[in-house]
Amino acid sequence: MDKQLISRGTSRTPLPRFMLWILPWVAMLGIGLYAIFLCLSKGLNQTNMDNRFSFGLWIYLDLTVIALGAGAFFTGFLLYILKRKELKAVINSAVTIGFICYSGAVAVLAVDVGQPLRAWFTFWHPNVHSMLAEVTFCITCYLIVLIIEYIPVVLKNRRIKNVPSMLVFEFELHKLMVVLAAVGTFLSFFHQGSLGGLYGVLVGRPFAFRPALGIWPTTFFLFIISAAAVGPSFILLTTWLTSKISRKQLVKPEVLQDLGKISGSILIFYIILKTVDTIFWINSVHALGFSPAGFFRIQEFGTWILFLEIVVLGLVPAILLLSNRVRQNTTLLVLSATLACAGIVLNRYVMTIQTLALPTLPFDQFLSYSPSWQEVATFLAVIAYGMLVYSFSFRYLTLFPQEREIQSV
Amino acid sequence: METNHTSPRYGMVIDVDRCTGCGNCMVACAVENNVPPADPKATERTGTTWMRVSKLENGLPFPENRSVYLPVSCQQCDHHTPCVSVCPQNAVEYDTESGIVAQIPVRCFGCRYCVTACPYHARYYNWWDPVWPEGMEKTLNPDVSTRMRGVVEKCNFCHGRLQAARAKAAAEGRRTIADAEYVPACGESCPTHAIHFGNLSDPNSDVSMLSKDKRAFRLLEELGTEPKVYFLSEQDWVHAIVKNKISTELKGHGNG
Numbered sequence: 001m002d003k004q005l006i007s008r009g010t011s012r013t014p015l016p017r018f019m020l021w022i023l024p025w026v027a028m029l030g031i032g033l034y035a036i037f038l039c040l041s042k043g044l045n046q047t048n049m050d051n052r053f054s055f056g057l058w059i060y061l062d063l064t065v066i067a068l069g070a071g072a073f074f075t076g077f078l079l080y081i082l083k084r085k086e087l088k089a090v091i092n093s094a095v096t097i098g099f100i101c102y103s104g105a106v107a108v109l110a111v112d113v114g115q116p117l118r119a120w121f122t123f124w125h126p127n128v129h130s131m132l133a134e135v136t137f138c139i140t141c142y143l144i145v146l147i148i149e150y151i152p153v154v155l156k157n158r159r160i161k162n163v164p165s166m167l168v169f170e171f172e173l174h175k176l177m178v179v180l181a182a183v184g185t186f187l188s189f190f191h192q193g194s195l196g197g198l199y200g201v202l203v204g205r206p207f208a209f210r211p212a213l214g215i216w217p218t219t220f221f222l223f224i225i226s227a228a229a230v231g232p233s234f235i236l237l238t239t240w241l242t243s244k245i246s247r248k249q250l251v252k253p254e255v256l257q258d259l260g261k262i263s264g265s266i267l268i269f270y271i272i273l274k275t276v277d278t279i280f281w282i283n284s285v286h287a288l289g290f291s292p293a294g295f296f297r298i299q300e301f302g303t304w305i306l307f308l309e310i311v312v313l314g315l316v317p318a319i320l321l322l323s324n325r326v327r328q329n330t331t332l333l334v335l336s337a338t339l340a341c342a343g344i345v346l347n348r349y350v351m352t353i354q355t356l357a358l359p360t361l362p363f364d365q366f367l368s369y370s371p372s373w374q375e376v377a378t379f380l381a382v383i384a385y386g387m388l389v390y391s392f393s394f395r396y397l398t399l400f401p402q403e404r405e406i407q408s409v
Numbered sequence: 410m411e412t413n414h415t416s417p418r419y420g421m422v423i424d425v426d427r428c429t430g431c432g433n434c435m436v437a438c439a440v441e442n443n444v445p446p447a448d449p450k451a452t453e454r455t456g457t458t459w460m461r462v463s464k465l466e467n468g469l470p471f472p473e474n475r476s477v478y479l480p481v482s483c484q485q486c487d488h489h490t491p492c493v494s495v496c497p498q499n500a501v502e503y504d505t506e507s508g509i510v511a512q513i514p515v516r517c518f519g520c521r522y523c524v525t526a527c528p529y530h531a532r533y534y535n536w537w538d539p540v541w542p543e544g545m546e547k548t549l550n551p552d553v554s555t556r557m558r559g560v561v562e563k564c565n566f567c568h569g570r571l572q573a574a575r576a577k578a579a580a581e582g583r584r585t586i587a588d589a590e591y592v593p594a595c596g597e598s599c600p601t602h603a604i605h606f607g608n609l610s611d612p613n614s615d616v617s618m619l620s621k622d623k624r625a626f627r628l629l630e631e632l633g634t635e636p637k638v639y640f641l642s643e644q645d646w647v648h649a650i651v652k653n654k655i656s657t658e659l660k661g662h663g664n665g
Contacts, residue, residue, distance in 0.1 A: 043558045044519075045536040050454035054524035054534065114519020114534065114559025121498040121518055132522050133497035203632055204491040204528030289631050360528035361628060362653040363465055363479075367454070 005159055005396045009404035012395050013246070022391055025384040032381020035374040039111050046374040053356050053369035058112045061379050063195055063348040065101040066139075067223070068341060071231030072098020072146065073181075073188035078262065080181035086258055089251045092153045093242075093399040094235050099146045100389050104382040106143055111378060131197040138191030145184045148173065153397050189224055196223025199351045206285050207295050208355040210277065218277050219351070225273060229266035230344045232259040233321075233337035240334050242394060248407070250400040257327040260337060264321025267340055271314040278306070298366050301354050309350065313343030418487065418508035419566055420609035420637035421596065422619040423480055425647060427603035428462075430478030435460045437598035438482070440548070441567055443555045445539035457533040459483070459564040460595050467646040477647055480595070480604070482564035483531040484628060484636035485510050491634060492523035492532065500561075508609070508637060509566050517560040524561060528629055529636075532563045566606075567593035588614060609637060626651055 002015045012018070039046045049056040075094040078084040110116045119136075126133040154160065155170035193216060199208035200217025210217040236259040243250045282292040296303040317339035326332045359366055371379075393399055438444070438460040447456045460482040467475045486492075490510055493501045500516035501523055503509075512532075524532045538558040541549070549555065552569040556562050574591040578584070588607045596604040607616040616639075619625065624641040626648055642648065 043537060044534075045448070045450065045455070049521075050452070050536075051524060051533055052454050052530060054521035112520075114521075114561075115517070115557075118498075118516075118518035121500075121516060125499050125516070127494070127496055127499045129494045130497040130522075132495065132520060136497055198522070201495065202491065202526050203489050203634065204526055204629070206632070356525065361481075361530070362651055363463060364530075 005157060007158055007396075007398050007404070009408060010398075011248075011407070018391075018395060022388060025387045025391070028380050028384035029388065032377045032379075032384060035377035036111050036381065038374055039378065040116075044112075044114060046372060048369060048372040048375065050369075052367050055352055055356060056369060057371040057375045057379055058108050060349060060352040061382065062105040062108055062112075063352060064345050065105050065382070066192070066195060067227040067230060067344050067348060068234040069098045069101025069105075069231070070188060070192060070227035071233075071235040072101075072149075073142075073184045074228045074231040075235060076149070076177075076181035077185040080178045081185065084258075086255055089255045089400060089402045090235050090239055090259070092397070092401070093239060094231075095146065095149045095153060096390060096393045096397075096399060097235065097238055097386075099143075099150045100386040102139065102143045102146055104385055106139060107385075108378060108382055131194045131201055134194035135191050135198065138187045138194065142184060142187040142191060145180055145187065149177070149180055149184070152177075153393070153399070156398055157396055188227075192227040193220040193224045196220045196351075199355055202355070204360060205355055205358075206288060206290055207358050208351060210281065211284060218280070222270070222274060222277060225266060225270045226344050226347060229263055229270045230341050231263075233263040233267075233317075233340040235259055236263070236337045237334065237341060238390075239400070240330070240337075242390075242399075246394070248403065250403045250406070252402060252406070253328075253330070255402070256330070256333060260321045260327045260333050263337065263340055264318050267314065267318035267343075268322060271310060271318055274310060274314065278310070295358060298358060301357065305346070305350060305354070309343060309346050313339050313346055317343065416506060416508075416610065417608040418610045418637060419571075419591075419606070420485065420508070420616050420620065420639065421566070421593075422605040422616045422625070422639045422641060424603045424605070424641040425477045425479055426642050426644065427601045428478045428480060428599075429601055430462055430464065431600065432462055433598050433600060434480055434595035434604065435462060437594040438564070438567075441550055441553070441569075441594035443549050443553050445541055445555070446545075448537040448540070451537065455536045457535065457562065459531075459533065459562070461530075465647060465650055467650075475644065475646065477642065477644065479640065481529060481531065481628070482595070482638070483510060483527075483566075484529050484634075484638045485564075485566065486634035486636050488635040489633055491526040491528065495522045495526045497522070507566075507568075507571060509568060509571070511565050511568060512561060512563050514554070514556045514560040514562055519559040519561065521561065528632065528634075532561050534561050535559060567595075570594070 006012050047056065071094045075087050075091055079087040079091050110119070113119065122133055122136045152170045152173045155166050160166050196219035197216055200210040200219030202208050210219050213221065236256050239251060239256065285292050293303070296306065317336045320326045320332065320336035321340065326336060357366065357368065435458055442459060444457050444459065460480055463479045463481055465477050465479055469475070485508065487508060490503055493503050493510060497520065498516055498518065500513045502511050502513065504511055519534065521534055524534055535556055535558045539555055550569070552573055570593060571591050574586045578586045578590070592606050596606040605616050605619055607614040609617050609620060611617055619641060620639045622641060624643050625639045627636045627639055628651060
């Protein structure tokens with residue numbers, strides 16, 4: 001049965017070995033589900049969040065996975081709208097990763113809010129001025145788009161394909177892909193942006209607050225561009241990692257190089273804008289009477305964090321990814337993509353955790369926060385869920401269409 | 410004196426030089442607004458205290474050491490109210506009839522975005538189910554709804570008292586209420602009369618005149634949120650502390 005589900009022309013590890021691979025992830029998911037049960041039944045007193053640290057690990061995780069999952073919309077945009085045909089080799093994997101990231105983020109959000117059964121209120125009487133309302137609308141719609149995009153990948157499974165009606169359904173869905181890619185791009189632009197806007201509009205938090213360009217704060221645009229920059233890098237990393245773990249060549253080397261080039265080109269643009277934004281921020285907080293350096297003088301949040309984010313994990317990977325010689329060396333290419341992804345992971349950390357850690361009242365004390373085991377277990381459950389969905393998808397679905405071609409050679 | 414303005418803007422002036430830090434305002438607030446006894450596991454950072462008294466010290470050694478108590482509740486921002494614009498489902502509203510920033514817990518789904526947005530840490534999330542010891546539920550104020558676990562709450566200038574005063578005035582055929590008819594529990598209970606309350610739009614009101622006093626200051630005024638809670642102090646070092654921005658000069662100023 002197992003062998004009949006695996007795509008023709010590809011080989012996969014024997015079933016017992018595969019079971020051994022998924023076992024730790026199933027255990028991790030189980031512990032996480034127990035932690036989620038505790039949070040839902042007993043309340044968020046199971047976490048270490050409090051009235052000062054009202055956002056914690058989960059919101060940080062959401063922001064990060066959604067930025068990394070941006071590869072789905074951006075690859076779709078490049079392939080279907082800009083006709084970059086070489087990206088067809090990774091589009092199925094990108095869609096799967098996008099689906100995992102977004103569904104995981106929505107699941108964590110459902111645990112993170114105090115009254116998840118009231119989540120529909122946002123649709124019933126939304127505050128159109130709220131960035132969070134915009135995030136909720138766009139993420140919900142985009143998750144639906146991702147589900148519709150993921151269905152054809154599932155329907156292409158060897159066994160399901162044998163059912164004629166499914167084949168027709170898949171064919172019809174496939175015709176919609178251009179439209180879905182366009183809708184997905186539109187929705188993604190808005191929610192990536194509004195996630196940035198989430199902090200940019202906080203007038204009471206001068207560290208995060210940014211002036212508006214039109215109706216959106218500058219972080220709105222920075223989040224869109226940074227997500228578009230690292231999305232392809234994350235696809236590059238996951239493809240390379242899957243290739244290493246499965247010990248199979250899945251795509252031609254040029255595909256990874258292309259992804260690296262796209263990532264580098266957008267990242268350099270992002271770093272320029274981020275630098276300009278930081279200079280403007282320094283001037284604007286100075287005008288309010290704050291000392292910009294003061295924000296970096298408290299506890300461990302020194303200016304080194306800004307340097308690390310903009311230079312070491314921004315400018316350096318951008319320059320590396322733009323170099324043809326670096327891209328042709330797989331180790332350096334993967335290292336550069338890792339640095340680029342780490343830069344965005346750090347940016348989301350700074351925007352969430354540093355913003356909340358800094359005192360706002362002149363007589364406030366700096367307060368720290370470390371997540372409870374329930375928060376960590378819930379976080380790990382999302383990782384485990386992602387690993388499981390991706391592992392099964394890789395085994396039974398065609399995530400990398402070039403694989404068969406490469407293996408036959 | 411009858412308030413003649415069609416749209417009052419209620420505000421508060423707290424004389425910190427008069428405040429002894431007795432905490433009576435905190436107790437009166439909790440009783441008036443049905444704030445449940447804290448869960449045994451609650452901490453200073455997870456408990457609910459709509460009114461929180463902070464201690465400020467000048468940081469000098471004896472005999473020059475000085476301290477004041479600063480009761481901080483929702484500052485009722487009048488402009489660019491940080492919490493109103495962020496709530497995704499309109500669970501925070503600015504009442505144009507009174508200037509009061511109101512929280513609507515039955516609409517709130519507990520995302521805590523407003524808690525993050527408030528620079529005064531005046532918003533409280535219900536981390537536990539509210540539990541009153543047996544018999545204590547008889548002390549609940551029937552004019553104020555209790556809140557459930559998983560929603561946010563905060564000071565609303567004892568809005569229940571405003572509603573009751575309006576209802577009484579309407580029953581007597583009046584369209585407006587007198588200043589003395591509506592005073593929040595904290596102001597009423599303060600034994601040193603440190604808390605003044607009234608209509609800021611009325612130039613002749615007590616609060617309106619005190620808010621223009623040279624001793625007056627507001628917290629984080631530079632953010633432009635126009636808080637409707639003012640503080641009074643004659644002591645220069647108090648003004649110096651509250652004008653301090655986030656900086657390394659935090660040493661010596663405790664938060665009691």
